[in-house]
Amino acid sequence: FPGLADVSLPQDIPVEGEITVPVGSHSPDEDYSTLDEPVKDTIMRDLKAVGKKFVHVMYPRKSSALLRDWDLWGPLVLCVSLALMLQGGSADSKDDGGPQFAEVFVIIWFGAVVITLNSKLLGGTISFFQSLCVLGYCVLPLTVAMLVCRLVLLAGAGTISFIIRFLVVLAMFGWSTLASTAFLADSQPPNRKALVVYPIFLFYFVISWMILTFTPQ
Amino acid sequence: MAAADELKFQEFDDAANLLAANPDATTISIDEPVEIPKNQHSRLQEPGREEDDELLGTDDSDKTELLAGQKKSAPFWTFDYYQTFFDVDTYQVLDRIKGSVFPVPGKNFVRLYIRSNPDLYGPFWICATLVFTIAVSGNLSNFFIHLGKPTYHYVPEFKKVSIAATTIYAYAWLVPLALWGFLMWRNSKVMNIVSYSFLEIVCVYGYSLFVYIPTAILWIIPQKVVRWVLMVFSLCLSGSVLVMTFWPAVRDDNRRIALATVGTILLLHALLAVGCLAYFFDAPELDLPAPIIPAHNGTTVITKSH
Numbered sequence: 089f090p091g092l093a094d095v096s097l098p099q100d101i102p103v104e105g106e107i108t109v110p111v112g113s114h115s116p117d118e119d120y121s122t123l124d125e126p127v128k129d130t131i132m133r134d135l136k137a138v139g140k141k142f143v144h145v146m147y148p149r150k151s152s153a154l155l156r157d158w159d160l161w162g163p164l165v166l167c168v169s170l171a172l173m174l175q176g177g178s179a180d181s182k183d184d185g186g187p188q189f190a191e192v193f194v195i196i197w198f199g200a201v202v203i204t205l206n207s208k209l210l211g212g213t214i215s216f217f218q219s220l221c222v223l224g225y226c227v228l229p230l231t232v233a234m235l236v237c238r239l240v241l242l243a244g245a246g247t248i249s250f251i252i253r254f255l256v257v258l259a260m261f262g263w264s265t266l267a268s269t270a271f272l273a274d275s276q277p278p279n280r281k282a283l284v285v286y287p288i289f290l291f292y293f294v295i296s297w298m299i300l301t302f303t304p305q
Numbered sequence: 306m307a308a309a310d311e312l313k314f315q316e317f318d319d320a321a322n323l324l325a326a327n328p329d330a331t332t333i334s335i336d337e338p339v340e341i342p343k344n345q346h347s348r349l350q351e352p353g354r355e356e357d358d359e360l361l362g363t364d365d366s367d368k369t370e371l372l373a374g375q376k377k378s379a380p381f382w383t384f385d386y387y388q389t390f391f392d393v394d395t396y397q398v399l400d401r402i403k404g405s406v407f408p409v410p411g412k413n414f415v416r417l418y419i420r421s422n423p424d425l426y427g428p429f430w431i432c433a434t435l436v437f438t439i440a441v442s443g444n445l446s447n448f449f450i451h452l453g454k455p456t457y458h459y460v461p462e463f464k465k466v467s468i469a470a471t472t473i474y475a476y477a478w479l480v481p482l483a484l485w486g487f488l489m490w491r492n493s494k495v496m497n498i499v500s501y502s503f504l505e506i507v508c509v510y511g512y513s514l515f516v517y518i519p520t521a522i523l524w525i526i527p528q529k530v531v532r533w534v535l536m537v538f539s540l541c542l543s544g545s546v547l548v549m550t551f552w553p554a555v556r557d558d559n560r561r562i563a564l565a566t567v568g569t570i571l572l573l574h575a576l577l578a579v580g581c582l583a584y585f586f587d588a589p590e591l592d593l594p595a596p597i598i599p600a601h602n603g604t605t606v607i608t609k610s611h
Contacts, residue, residue, distance in 0.1 A: 187463040208384075209391040210426070279394040287430060294437055301444070301461040 106157050138162045145225045145267050155218050155271065163224020166231050167196045170295075173234045174302055187298055195298075199291045200224060207276060207284045214275040223288070226268035230292065233260035234299045241304055253300060261296040265289055390425040390504065398427055405512040408546045414512070415505050415550055423504035428511020432477045435514055438521045439473075440466040443585030446525045450589050465585060476577050477514060481506040484551075484570070491558055499553045509550050513543040517578065524582065527589035536578050544571050 122130055138161050171192035187195070204219040212219075237253045269285050276284045379386040404418045444462050451457040485503045492500055501509075520539040524532050547570050555563040 186461050191463065191467075206391075206426070206430075209388050211388070211391075279396070282395040283393070283398060283426060287433075290430075290434060290437065297437075297441055298461070298463075301459075303459055303461070 106159070134159070134161065138165075141221075141225050142228055145228050155214070155222065158215075158218045158221035160217070160221060160224065163196075163200075163221065163227065166224060166227045167193060170196070170227065170231045170234055173231075173238055174298060186302060192298065195294065196224075196227065199294070203287045203291055206287055207272065210280050210283055211277050212272075212275045212284065214272065219272065222268055222271045223291070226264045226271075226292075227295065229260040229263040229267070230257075230295050230299060233257045233296075234302070237299060237302060238304075241302075245303070257296050257300045261292055264292045264295075268292075387425075390423070392422060393424040393426055397422075398424070401427055401508075401512050402431075402515050405515050405546050406542065408542065408549060410545075411549070413550055413553060414509055414546050415501060418512075423502070423508040425504070425507070428477055428507050431511050431515050431518070432473050435518055435521070436466065436470045436473050438518050439581055439585050440469050442521045442525050446527060447587045449525065450527050450587055469581075469585065472577070472580070473514070476573070477510050478507065480573055481510050484566075487566070488554055491555070491562070495558045501550075501554060509547065513546045513574075516543045517581075520578075521581070524586055529589060532582060532586070536582060540575055540578055544574055547571070547574065 137157060137159060141159075141162055171189045174187055174192055175189060200220050200223040203223060204216055207214065207219060208216065233256050236256050240249045240252050240256075243249065265285075265288060268288050272288065273281050273285060379389070401418045404414055408414070409417070440462075443465065447462070448459055481503065485501070485506050488500065488506075516539045520535050523535050526532070548567055551570060552563075552567060555566045558566075
């Protein structure tokens with residue numbers, strides 16, 4: 089059956105929407121009735137899901153909520169806010185030297201895609217969008233660090249502020265890496281865990297570097 | 306009768322029963338094609354391992370070439386095809402890195418470490434790490450060099466990351482491509498004992514770049530002598546890995562061409578190192594006190610006019 093040998097479907101087919109475990113509470117009627125409910129309910133449900141995932145990132149435990157009901161809203165919001173905050177704030181950004189908005193965007197999304205592909209190629213069992221979701225959500229501590237850095241820079245740009253910024257960024261970098269490793273490392277074969285964790289480390293290191301070297305004009 | 310039988314729909318027995326009846330029949334299994342060639346590959350490698358790695362690699366290289374081709378039998382548009390290039394464990398990657406940093410004289414990196422299991426993990430992530438290490442180290446080094454100056458305003462120089470990425474990835478992938486093409490061309494003219502597949506060349510180049518990562522970090526030290534000593538040292542290490550890999554492949558060729566090939570490999574490698582040092586790391590210059598110069602000019606002009 090030579091023809092059938094070619095029909096090897098990849099482990100996952102990228103689908104849009106939720107990958108939910110079929111639990112009894114999800115009856116077919118609920119899916120149809122979202123058309124009838126007020127828009128506020130629909131939005132609040134999604135917002136609550138995003139908020140719950142933020143909480144799961146800040147307190148990484150072995151919960152599967154991040155993995156099961158993936159969404160990319162949180163990562164998008166985080167990425168856009170991080171890229172906006174990394175802008176120098178000056179209109180003439182020609183000799184700014186810092187990363188442009190597009191560069192930050194590309195680094196985060198392209199980096200997350202590459203890391204996901206890497207972990208799948210190494211034999212990971214996690215799905216493509218689940219991994220993107222986890223990597224994107226774990227940028228949250230670094231976004232908080234960026235916020236703190238900007239606030240500290242408002243107060244002054246001396247050595248003390250640099251030390252404070254350095255410590256904050258270092259702590260948040262560690263938090264991000266540990267959070268994403270906690271979620272992603274389980275889906276890897278045990279003798280390749282380090283091979284998967286290292287690119288994640290590099291990814292958050294680059295983002296931390298961009299945050300730490302941010303200098304306003 | 307036979308024709309009528311053939312036209313009728315025939316029931317086929319279970320595969321096991323048919324195979325029991327006719328053990329030599331060809332069978333096609335729809336399992337992972339990677340599993341079976343691997344076992345054969347490891348069995349055939351056993352007698353080859355005791356020999357000298359670089360010399361007399363005739364049977365070894367032929368068989369490993371064939372089996373390397375057999376391993377990647379999934380069509381290239383499926384995901385499984387690319388998965389075969391990431392079939393390495395952590396300890397294997399670490400071993401390969403160690404082999405590139407501590408080259409054993411006389412041992413061929415490809416034969417010793419890669420052994421027909423070239424991976425793309427090492428080359429890709431070593432290049433990515435090198436890109437960011439060079440950019441970050443260059444930025445840090447410039448910061449420390451210009452630290453005291455009042456006119457200096459720190460910029461993260463983020464554009465250099467994209468330049469570093471282009472340079473290093475182009476070097477790590479296009480030069481192996483050119484080298485592979487060249488070796489294939491020479492192979493068609495002169496029968497070489499040792500020949501490498503494209504992925505093995507990419508692998509060697511990728512792992513040989515690893516020694517530049519600690520070198521780039523140490524280049525932060527703003528002393529010219531230190532930097533050049535580091536450069537020569539790392540060039541010797543990674544260059545020797547490359548030379549020991551490719552010398553057996555061109556040795557049987559015309560003497561001049563062999564030397565020219567190895568010379569070009571080393572030259573390009575050196576150019577990469579020198580270029581990176583020159584572009585990303587500012588020279589630690591000595592500041593000349595500025596006010597003295599106009600006074601000299603003034604006095605010379607006055608004296609000359611007399």
